[in-house]
Amino acid sequence: MDKIENSKNYILTPGPTPIPPEVAVKASLPxxxxxxxxxxxxxxxxxxxxxxxxxxxxxxxxxxxxxxxxxxxxxxxxxxxxxxxxxxxxxxxxxxxxxxxxxxxxxxxxxxxxxxxxxxxxxxxxxxxxxxxxxxxxxxxxxxxxxxxxxxxxxxxxxxxxxxxxxxxxxxxxxxxxxxxxxxxxxxxxxxxxxxxxxxxxxxxxxxxxxxxxxxxxxxxxxxxxxxxxxxxxxxxxxxxxxxxxxxxxxxxxxxxxxxxRGLEKMWDNYKFLARVSRCAMKALGLSIFSEVPCEVVTAALVPLKIGDKIIKILKERYGISIAGGQEHLKGKIIRLAHMGYIDITDLLLGFACLEVALIELGVRIEKGQSIIAIEKELMTECNNY
Ligand SMILES: Cc1ncc(COP(=O)(O)O)c(C=O)c1O
Missing domain, CATH: 3.40.640.10 (Type I PLP-dependent aspartate aminotransferase-like (Major domain))
Structure with a gap:
């Protein structure tokens, strides 16, 4: 595992979010x-x-x-x-x-x-x-x-x-x-x-x-x-x-x-879909959703045994993926994975695949591949039990 070295950065945090290339290049104009x-x-x-x-x-x-x-x-x-x-x-x-x-x-x-x-x-x-x-x-x-x-x-x-x-x-x-x-x-x-x-x-x-x-x-x-x-x-x-x-x-x-x-309404629909996908994937890993009324731009899930910070460290150091943890008294108790801005379904697939590996490494008993299967099901519009 130590041999894996990733030089790319993937930002799945609730701000800042990734910047589309056509937007990023404008910053370098004279x-x-x-x-x-x-x-x-x-x-x-x-x-x-x-x-x-x-x-x-x-x-x-x-x-x-x-x-x-x-x-x-x-x-x-x-x-x-x-x-x-x-x-x-x-x-x-x-x-x-x-x-x-x-x-x-x-x-x-x-x-x-x-x-x-x-x-x-x-x-x-x-x-x-x-x-x-x-x-x-x-x-x-x-x-x-x-x-x-x-x-x-x-x-x-x-x-x-x-x-x-x-x-x-x-x-x-x-x-x-x-x-x-x-x-x-x-x-x-x-x-x-x-x-x-x-x-x-x-x-x-x-x-x-x-x-x-x-x-x-x-x-x-x-x-x-x-x-x-x-x-x-x-x-x-x-x-x-x-x-x-x-x-x-x-x-x-x-x-x-x-x-x-793209149209604002279409964008709202897309984030609603990504939010549903994220909740399905978290649940497929046995993680429960922390929010009483979940929003559509970030998914917060409870993690066992206060391992939130360790998950974040593994994702960042090994795979270059940034997600957020809990703040104040929620530190170590929840993880937050965003689906706002320029984050898309492919980013989520990547994030969840690496999250699974991190959970297994930390000794959490999960069924391998379940979050990816849940996402694929959503993509094929079969899973509606969120
Ligand atoms: C809902 C909300 N309010 C306020 C802030 C503070 O914004 P900033 O860190 O840009 O000052 C944030 C930042 O994450 C936020 O999410």
Missing amino acids: IIHHRSREFVTIYKDVTEGLSYIFQTKREVYILTASGTGAMETAVVNLLSPEDEIIVASCGKFGDRWIKIAKKYGIKVISVSVEWGKVIKPDDIKKSLKLNPNVKAVYTTFVETSTGVANDIKAIGEIVSKTDTILVVDAISGLVGQEFRTDEWKIDVVIASSQKGFMIAPGLAFITLSDKAWKFVETSKIPKFYFDLKKYRKFYMMKETPFTAPVSLIITLQESIKLIKK
Whole structure:
């Protein structure tokens, strides 16, 4: 076994995801100036594409930041110190809303559930009734740390009937699974580049409803770089307030072109299929799915005897395959295999074949070949018991 040496990298992590070659090559084009006419044309095309992907008629602003930068933007622009908010969290990234809000002196009412469980929209409804001063509800669409997808449509229905706004972290779910900003009545949506968008990390996105803009007008938290009023002003000229990450935006233009060509709905269907395949394959290995309501972009499965970290090490060091493990108290207890972005069925076949070998090496009793048989069955549309 030690003789096997792999020099290729296979990324099956829930961000960053692999980048299509036609997108990757765009990063090496000679730089153009961010205040030039050429760039304005590209920026216009990209922002229109973003509105399509967010399924909104509104403007979508591009920030030079990772996803957390957009989360912080959604806190500092909408609130004032001492404001009360509800955070509905079901994992590490939901909890991040709490951490950011507390840094800015916001009072947080937590409507959180155990990691692995799904947020109950009714809990939010009850909490809003009990706490009439709440300004906003912050939550997460796909909770990447647990593989759970929350019912944002139902939450949007509840919050839209109040004076409160709904802020959703769609960083992991956007592009990968059905998400409709306007139709689902979501006031603020954030996302970032390194997941469904299939480009490198470094860009974050945010869109706001008219109702949310009224909150921006009264917000008293100090901000400079992430001041959304600046982004709105420059958006009119199809520019960014500060030096734009030109090369990243050019790659984004190419990835949006691919998404549009394929069609968002078709992409959602494809990831739904990959998610079903992954769940079947995990179950065929005797591993149970960790998530109460599994999402369509990453599959989280429980592994025996806290061997999660060892599986990850073997896959990476021997086969060049990166998958993710559990975070915080789930470390070693779960593995997470992604099917977002440029990951396809062939990647999954490869991932599961090597996962089987790693499990056997670690002494887990599995029936050899079962995950591959399960995938083949799904491919032949015979297995529907997920
Ligand atoms: C749902 C979710 N929210 C927030 C983040 C944080 O994003 P970043 O690491 O890009 O700052 C992540 C990253 O994985 C995520 O999956």
